[in-house]
Amino acid sequence: MPSFVRFVMKFRVVAIITLCLVILQLGFLLTSGYAARAIVHGDHAASQLIVDQADTLALVDSINHMRTVRAEMGATLAYIEAKDRQQADWQLQRAADKFKLATDALARYRQAPGKTPDEMALQAELAAAFTRYVDQGIRPLMAAAKAGDAATYNRLLTEVVAKDDFAYEQVLDRVLACRQQAGKQLILRTHQQADDSFRLQAIAAVLLLLVAIGMRWILVRTVARPLQVAEQLADAVAHGQLGHQVDLVEGSRHEVNSLLHSLAEMDAKLVAIVQQVRGSSVEISAASEQISRGNEDLSQRTQSQAASLEETAATIEEMTSSLRQHAAHTRDANQLMGTSRDLAASGDKTSKEAMEAIQALADSSRRMAEIVGMMDEIAFQTNILALNAAVEAARAGEQGRSFAVVASEVRGLAQRSAGAAKQVRALIEEGSAHMDSCEILTRSSNDGLSLIFDSVGQMSDIFAEVAAATEEQSESISQVNQAVLRMDDNTQQNAALVEEASAAARALHEQALDLVRQVAFFKIN
Structure with missing residues (x-):
């Protein structure tokens, strides 16, 4: 130049x-x-x-x-x-x-x-x-x-x-x-x-x-x-000819000179790449063949493991079914105990209500006895007043005769009221005695029902804990079963992946051989 x-x-x-x-x-x-x-x-x-x-x-x-x-x-x-x-x-x-x-x-x-x-x-x-x-x-x-x-x-x-x-x-x-x-x-x-x-x-x-x-x-x-x-x-590069010498101008900003410089660098890099690919393709071919044989062995072991996992999954499924049936019976017993506990609670509540009613009747009888005592006191006072009225009427003579008759009638009424009050008091005292005995019996019954209610509650709690434990055990076994099933699925997928990897390794081996043939297209001067 x-x-x-x-x-x-x-x-x-x-x-x-x-x-x-x-x-x-x-x-x-x-x-x-x-x-x-x-x-x-x-x-x-x-x-x-x-x-x-x-x-x-x-x-x-x-x-x-x-x-x-x-x-x-x-x-x-x-x-x-x-x-x-x-x-x-x-x-x-x-x-x-x-x-x-x-x-x-x-x-x-x-x-x-x-x-x-x-x-x-x-x-x-x-x-x-x-x-x-x-x-x-x-x-x-x-x-x-x-x-x-x-x-x-x-x-x-x-x-x-x-x-x-x-x-x-x-x-x-x-x-x-x-x-x-x-x-x-x-x-x-x-x-x-x-x-x-x-x-x-x-x-x-x-x-x-x-x-x-x-x-x-x-x-x-x-x-x-x-x-x-x-x-x-x-x-020349497009037709596979590499390793050319290009006359370049150093320190130039000329675009075509830069293009030639880039093409020369590309040619040199392609030479290095082709040489490296030629060496690497042989190594890839040998490695891919080894990978293919290893994947076939791994595929056989994976299939054997998948069969064992299927048997384990079937056994766990039977255990899960039994536990589920036992959990269902436990839940039914727990429901019956809950019903009994509710009935005991209802009886205890009714006994308490009856006791409260008897207590209220006893209180009413005591108030009635007090009222009757007051009526007896009033009749006694009325009788005294009638006697005083009769004495005053006798002193009055002829003018107090009619008043004496009225006082006599009032005295008779007072005596009758006093007699009736005594009878009512006797009845009230008799009813109070019966109410006391009834209260004692009701209290005893209430105590017995409370004991029954507590026992039923404890049994219900025990059955609930048993049902919960059975449910948890069933759930745990279900989770184990699901884990085993997932392991089985993963094993099946691994087996499929191993097959795919084996096929990919074989394809890689074929591609490596094809790459060797393709790289042979380039000729280095």
């Missing part, structure tokens, strides 16, 4: 292409700028010719308008002689307008820029001739015509105006000749600039073509050929 190409390839492809485009663009801009400059000059020359033509026409208009003024003055004099004053004034106004146009045209020329030195030298002479033409000829001529002085008008027209007109025309022709010469020179300069621009553009086009050819050569040597090398290297 030439040193110049190595130097260029130290830069990025984008920078190289950008530099080429910038150089071409600069050349194009310089050429276009010079062409635009020539066009501007041509346009400026054309504009100058147009302006010069307008200024020339203004000069010609100045003498033409002055001659028109002379004609208008002749018409004005004729109308004055014909006594047509209105028409004469109109003609006079037209002459004044033409005179103003003539002076404006000359003033416009005098203000125009771009005059040559010869033209500038003639400008003062032209102005003097025009002033003399106006002051000595036109103005006096207009005054004579306006006054209707035909003799003066004719004399001025033939002796002064004609001579001044000829003198102004002579100076005007010299100025027009100078302007014509300046226009020819401007046209010649324009043609010369156009020819120079064409030649320069032709030279620039040739130079740009040479620069483009040089840039193409640089791009071909720095981009296209390295890309061809990269393509050939990639194609």
Whole structure:
């Protein structure tokens, strides 16, 4: 690779292409700028010719308008002689307008820029001739015509105006000749600039073509050929050819050089990988064959273990069924004990209620005995009061006889009440004795029922504990059974996995052999 190409390839492809485009663009801009400059000059020359033509026409208009003024003055004099004053004034106004146009045209020329030195030298002479033409000829001529002085008008027209007109025309022709010469020179300069621009553009086009050819050569040597090398290297790797030597530029930021560097590294790494895979594939083939034999042995032992676990699971299932039946009987007995306990509790409650009722009856009997005692006391007091009333009635004699009868009746009632109260007291005392004995019996019955209730409760608790223990034992055995079943499932899955692993090992062995055949595709130089 030439040193110049190595130097260029130290830069990025984008920078190289950008530099080429910038150089071409600069050349194009310089050429276009010079062409635009020539066009501007041509346009400026054309504009100058147009302006010069307008200024020339203004000069010609100045003498033409002055001659028109002379004609208008002749018409004005004729109308004055014909006594047509209105028409004469109109003609006079037209002459004044033409005179103003003539002076404006000359003033416009005098203000125009771009005059040559010869033209500038003639400008003062032209102005003097025009002033003399106006002051000595036109103005006096207009005054004579306006006054209707035909003799003066004719004399001025033939002796002064004609001579001044000829003198102004002579100076005007010299100025027009100078302007014509300046226009020819401007046209010649324009043609010369156009020819120079064409030649320069032709030279620039040739130079740009040479620069483009040089840039193409640089791009071909720095981009296209390295890309061809990269393509050939990639194609060789794709066809299994490895171990190539690539000419690289050190310290380069060139993208294609980086691509070649990456491809070279890829080629070197592929060489190392292929060599390693060739060695590893043989080892994998031998190891996979050993794994396959070990998996087949493990599969046989796993199947034997699975059969033993199935027998164990069946035995535990029978134990679980027996325990479940025993737990069901225990639950039934526990339910019966619960019913008995409820009945005992109900009897105990009823006994307590009866005892409370007997106690309430005893309390009522005692209150009734107290009431009867009070009634007996009242009857005794009533009897005493009746005796006192009978004594007082006897003392009263005949007046107390009726009162004595009433007192006797009250005494009889008191005695009867006292007798009834004694009978009621006797009955109450007899009932109280019966109530006491009934209370004693009820208390004994209540104590017996309490003992029965406590015994039934203890038995119920014992049966509940037995039922709970049986239930827990049944649940534990069920869990053991489930664990054994899971172990059996796991063993079956392990057996399946071992079969799959054995098949995978055999497939791995086949793939290792196939890998050896595939790696043989790559050839290392």
